[in-house]
Amino acid sequence: MRVQLIIGFLILFISEILKVYFIMPFPGSQQSDTIELAYFLHQYIWYLRILGIVLLAYPLWKNFKIGSKLTKIILGGLTLLWLGVVYLFNFQLTADHMFYQPKNKTMASGSDNKIAKDKLILGVVHNGQAKAYPIQLIGYHHQVIDTVGGTPMMITYCTVCRTGRVYLPFVNGKYEQFRLVGMDHFNAMFEDQTTGSWWQQATGESITGKLKGKTLRSFPSEQVSLASWLRQYPNSLIMQADSLFKEEYSGLKNYDSGKGKSELTTRDSLSWKLKSWVVGITLGKTAKAYDWNTLLQKRIIYDTVEKHHIIIVLEKDGKSFHAFKSESPFGMLDLVLKDNQLIDSQSDAVWDMDGKCISGKYQGSSLPKIQAYQEFWHSWKTFQPNTLVMK
Template sequence: MRLSLIIGFLILFLSEILKVYFIMPFPGSQQADTIDLAYFIHQYIGYFRAIGLLILIYPLWKSFSNGSKLTKFVLGGFTLLWLGVIYMFNFQLTADHMFYQPKNKTFTNGKDSKIAKDKLVIGVVHNGQAKAYPIQLIGYHHQVIDTVGGTPMMITYCTVCRTGRVYLPFVNGKFEQFRLVGMDHFNAMFEDQTTGSWWQQATGEAITGKLKGLNLPSVSSEQMSLSAWLQIHPNSLVMQPDPEFKEQYAGLKNYDSGKGKSNLTTRDSLSWKPKSWVIGILMGKTAKAYDWNQLVKDQIIYDTLEKSNIVVVLENDKKSFHAFKSESPFGPLKLVLKNNQLIDSQSDAVWNMDGKCIAGKYEGSSLPKIEAYQEFWHSWKTFQPNTLVMQ
C-alpha cells in the first residue's frame, strides 16, 4: 500500500510539474530536445491525473480509515500540496497567464505618437499602408494580431531570442487564433486554437502536434528606430501603449539597448557569445550571421551570398540597419556609405536608406531588399544550424 501511495503521488506531481517545466525557462529545461515529450504530457495530462488518482483511491481510503493521526496528517498534506501544484503550474506559471494580449489596441500618426523617436520598432508595409510596432510593447505581449493594408497579420517578438517576425495567421487558408503556450530552446511558442499544434516563433513552423512541419506564411518586416522608420514612411501609424500594461512595459524600458532585467534578455557586449547580437540573413538556401560589433565599427559590410553582391548597412543612429543586393537593373554596383546615404562610386548615383535611388544615373530604381534580423547569437545558430559566419 505504501508503494501505491508513492507511485500515485509521483505520477500526479511529476506530470503537473513536467508539463510546465519543459516549456518554460527553468534551469536545464531548454537545452534538450524534449518538445515531443512535453507535448505528449500536455495533451494527456487528464489521463495522468486519472491514473494517479485511481492508484491512490484505495490506499488513501484505507489510510484515512485506519491510519494514525500522523499518517492522516502527512497524506492530507501531500493532497493539499498537489492541489497547490495544480494551481501554480496551471494558473500562475503558464505563459498565457504571465503575458496578455493588449486590451486597448490604439494607433496614431508619428506626430501624435507617445513613443519616443529613438525607440526600436518592427515596421511592416502592405498594400500601401505602413505600421510600426514598438519592441517595448510587443516584447511584452509576444504577439499582436492586427490588420495591415486590409490583411490580418500576426506581429510577434521573443525577448529571450531578440527575434521579431511577422506572419499571416492562416493555416491551410483559414484564419487561425493563437495563444502563447511556452518556449522551446528559449524561443516563444504558440498554440493554434483548432488543432492545438505548437508553432515556433523564430521560424513560423509547427514543431509538434497534428500540423507538424507546416509553416505560417511570413511577411517582410524591418527593425529600426521609430525616427528612421518615419523618415522613410512619414504617414505610418504607430502602435501606442495600452494603459492596462504600463508596469509591464516599464520592465522593458532598457531592452532596446541590451540592458534586460535578467540574464535571459541582457546583451553580452563581446562578439560571438550566446548573448551577443548578430545580424542574420537567410537568402535562398544560405544562412549567414554578421557580428553587430563589426557593423557598428564599419557601418557597412560587403559580402557575396547566393552569387549576389550584398551590403549590410547601419544608419548614423547606430540602431537602424538594412541589407540590400548591391546591384542595379544595369549591373553590379560599388556602393559606399556617406552622410547616411549609399553612393555608387562608379556613377555617383545616390540611394536613401529605403533603397530608393534619389539622384543620378539610376534615379527611380530601387536596390533589392534582403530580409535581415538582429537577434542573439544563440538563437540564430539554433534555428539556422548550418549558418555561415562572417568573422
C-alpha cells in the same frame, strides 16, 4: 498500499511539474529535445491525473479511516501540496497567464503618437499601408494580431531570442487563432486553436501536433528606430501603449539597448557569444550571420551570397540597419558609405539609407531589399543550423 501511495503521488507531482518545466525557461529545461514529451504531457495530463487519483483513492481512504494521526497529517499535507502545485503550474507559471494580449489596441498617426522616436519598432508595409509596432510593447505581448493593408497579420516578438517575425495567420487557407503556450530552445511557441499544434516563433513551423511540418507564411518586416521608420513612411500608424500594462512595459524600457532585467534578455557585448547580437539573412538556400560589433564599428559590411553582392548598412543612430543587394537595373554597384548616404564610386550616383537613388545616373531606382533580422547568436544558429558565419 505504501507502494501504491508513492506511485500515485509521483505520477501526480511529476506530470504536473514537467508539463510546465519543459516549456518554460527553468534551469536546464531548454537545452534538450523534449518537445514531444512536453506535448504528450499537455495532451494527456487529465489521464495522468485520473490515474494518480485512482491509485491514491483506496490507500488514502484506508489511512484516513484507521491510520495514525501522523500518517493522516503527512497524507493530508501531500494532498494539499499537490493542489498547490496544480494551482501554481497551471495558473501562475504558464505563459498565457504571465503574458497577455493588449486589451486596448490603439494605433496612432505620427501627430498623435506618444512613443519616443528613438525606440525600436518592427515595421510592416502592405497595400500602401504602413504600421509600426514598438518592440518594448510587443516584446511583452509576444504576439499582436492586426490588419495591415486589409490583410490579417500576426506580429510576433520573442525577447529571449530577440526575434521579431511577422506571419500571415492562415493554416490550410483558413484564418487561425493562436495563443502563447511556452517556449522551446528559448524560443516562443504558439498553439493553434483548431488542432492544438505547437508552432515555433522563429521559423513559423509547427514542431509538434497534427500539423507538424506545416509552416506559416512569413511577411517582410524591418527593425529600425521609429524616427527612421517615419522618415520612410511619414503616414505610418504606430501602436500605442495599453495603459493596463504599464508595469509590464516598464520592465522592458532598456531592452532596446540590450539591458534587460533578466539574464535571458541581456546582451553579451563580446562577439559570437551565446547572447551576442548578430544580423542574420537568408538568401536563396543560404543563411548567413554577421557580427553586430563589426557593423557598429564599420557601419557597412560587404559580402557575396548566392552570387549576389550585398551590403548591410547601419544608420547614424546606431540602431537602424538595412540589407540590400548592391546592384541596379543596369548591373553591380560599388557603394561606399559617406555620412549617411551610399555613393556609387563608378557613377557618383547617391542612395539614401532607405535604398532610394536620390541623384545621379540611377535616380528614381531602388536597391533590392533583403530581409534581415537582428537577434541573439544562440537563436540564429539554433534555428538556422547550417548558417554560414562572416568573421
